Amino acid sequence: MSQTTTDDVLAPLRRVFANDAAKVAVMYIAIWVVFYAFGNHLGYGNSGMLSLVRRVTFLAAVYGIVVLALNIQWGYAGLFNIGVAGFMAVGAYTVAMLSSPPAGSPPGLGLPLPIGVLGGILAATLVGLVAALPALRLKADYLAIVTVAISEIIRITYNSPAFSDVTGGARGFGNLPTSPVETLLLQDPTSPASEATSLGETVFSFAAEYGISQFAVVNTLYTVGVLLVLLVVYLLLERAGKSPYGRVLKAIREDETAAQSLGKDTQNFKVRAFALGCGLMGLAGIVWFAMGPRASVTPQTFRPNITFYIFIALIIGGAGSNTGSVLGGALFASLLFEAPPMIRSIIQETFQVSANPGNLIEALIPIASGNLAPLGGFLLNNIDSLRFIGMGILLVVLIQRKPDGLLGARKETAAGVPLTADTRPDTGRADADAAAVDGGETDE
Template sequence: MTIDVDRLTERLPGGDAGLIVLLLAILYLAYVVSGVILGFSLRGQLNSIAVLTFFIGVFAMLALALNLHWGYTGLFNIGIVGFMAVGIYVMALFSKPIYQPGSAAQVGGLGLPIIVGMIAGMIAAALLGLVVALPALRLRADYLAIVTIAMSEIVRFTFLSSQFQQFQLFGRRVGFGGGSGVILNYQDPLEAFLSAVGLWNSYLGVVDASQAVVPTNPKPVVDGLVYGGLLLVFVGIYFWLLKRTGESPFGRVLKAIREDEDVANSLGKDTNGFKIKSFMLGCALMGLAGVLWFMGQGAVTPNTFRPRITFFVWIALIIGGAGSNTGSIVGGATFAALLYQGPRYLKNVIEEVLPSASAPSSFGPAVSPLISQGDPLPFVFYTLDSVRQLQLVIMGVVLIWLMHNRPEGMLGHRKETAASIDLSARRARAVADGGDGRTGTGG
């Protein structure tokens, strides 16, 4: 059965926004029901919702940024994680406190506000995008992909290098920590954000009031929920920015480059210049997403930024449908809830529903009854018990299914308006005046 998503969107209040809200409501309801089955307390339910919101936010932001590269401009970037790493490491370099001898952190930073560090991380990711774009955008398709994934690995090994473990910058002892990583001992990011808008004292009042619901140490629970909500605000900002970009003359040129670069070039457009600007903007957004993902984790190490995160983002974009900002959010939310977090919850739910089912400890005892006796249950229980380890296999199966059955993604093919203004009213008026709806004049 094929769902006509465009017709569903037209019927929903709010259009695309209504579709996103409906999907999020379904996903959150599924997690609440899972929590009820697992016997979660209210604190456990709230933590589950906070974690889900966090991953929906980061994957939706990254899918939107990738949509600017691939969906709008046709740039095959599989070095996403490299720009994320540059964003958080440069942010740490700018915003960590100045090194004090005897402190737990072996290196310090420049001691600047977190907001300044975030902006610096975005600028650094954009400049890295420029360095990659200048030679690489002369290449096409697979060659650009090879350059970007090589760049992401170069970034990772650079941060692993002992040469940059510590060094002097503006007379300060700073560094990237090498393989040991960097301790992120700056101001609490949530406090920095809320203090910037004058809401920190009000927030502390909310935390105190929440003790009636979560009696024991409610602040971590409230922090998780509020930070997840803050990430959804950033998703909205990304969506608005890319929607305006796509509807602008700049965005229409990007789409023309995606469809046929030679034609766009023949019309007098500097396609290389447009691609470089698009690439830099997308890289800056990826750097910011990396900052928002890792800035609250206390420490960050280079080996966190392995290529698999890049492929996770690609799967999220493919699920929703490239070229659609709504599809990017839908894909990011679906991936985060069902493929990234879902296997662990599924395993726990099944263990709760079937507590007496014992899974074999290895593959041999699991498959042997299936072959010799035709009994599939040991293999099924073994698979369910190993579902977390089989996560990448599940993702691969889903990706293969999508490629065969719905390569355009969940939202399907969506027509894009080329004009910056709505011409439907003029056409209707022309027909009413006796025209044919094409020229606006009588026949």
């Protein structure tokens, strides 16, 4: 009886969480609550609190976009692309070259930002297309080697002094096009001290009543725009995944030979999936590095480690699930990347840990006498490095214990219409009308 009562109570909750939008909303709300608590404990004011929550939201959103892009390649088509950073660089650099001011150093073409964004997406798509034609003839490990080589070729080319007049060389682009938010709110978007527009005055005056700075307002509104981009990309890939195109990609991932036996041009589908994913990676590079306030585009930004971060986020959420990609990106950006430094600050402030040994040996020796302070100080002072070790451990554990991630094991839709008859709950018989509509035969 108690079991039935518990099931009755939990049933509405299960129905709510059956909706992917509810999962994502609850995840983001939980992240906001956690980081609000962090800021509140550290005594941040309203402006600092908003900046803290905004930063983790921004990182969760941009990670979500690029993880979705990787998911269309690896999660749907089974293409092992570890050159993600290179395609992000193509998108960001193309926007910088097309839309930066001609008087900048290096000079840009000064084209309108929408043209630059479209050009960046197309450039990343074309580079992905050119790379895919020879690379996709290779399998598994060989494809991975080729994609990481392409990524490094792109980064080294942008870093080369031979092209510094166009790409800026090692210093990259610092004078980037202003984001639409800055254009709407500031009369001179290139100057942080610029006078506000009429709309900006209204927004900034309202925020000032709560002690929120002008810069925090601009950053927050830009982050809202990035969240909208994430929503559009998610809806696009959800639609693509449930279309005949998406079902062929899943068939290729499971058994390419079987898909070919059904008359599908698997090479064509893989090339298109690879190019689509690369275009979205270019978009992620644009909104992440080339358009935000105080943005900068340098070759050092696009090192291979960012590719592995994206893979960890995808593995956490589950390959093959778009919702899992969004959740994995949010969890990685918040709990694995942004939370450790905050936890260090809270522990140092609460327990006043001041020990700072020079190395691990000096931290371990005092344990014999029962003094744990040096070890605690060593761990806290090196938390930025230790979190990367933690990421590696987490990755190993996930692959061993839960290789499908949070949502990767969900059953995918195999057809656009039901292929079997529905069962009537009152009689247990198949619904004859439903079966007939699906092409079945009735027994009446």
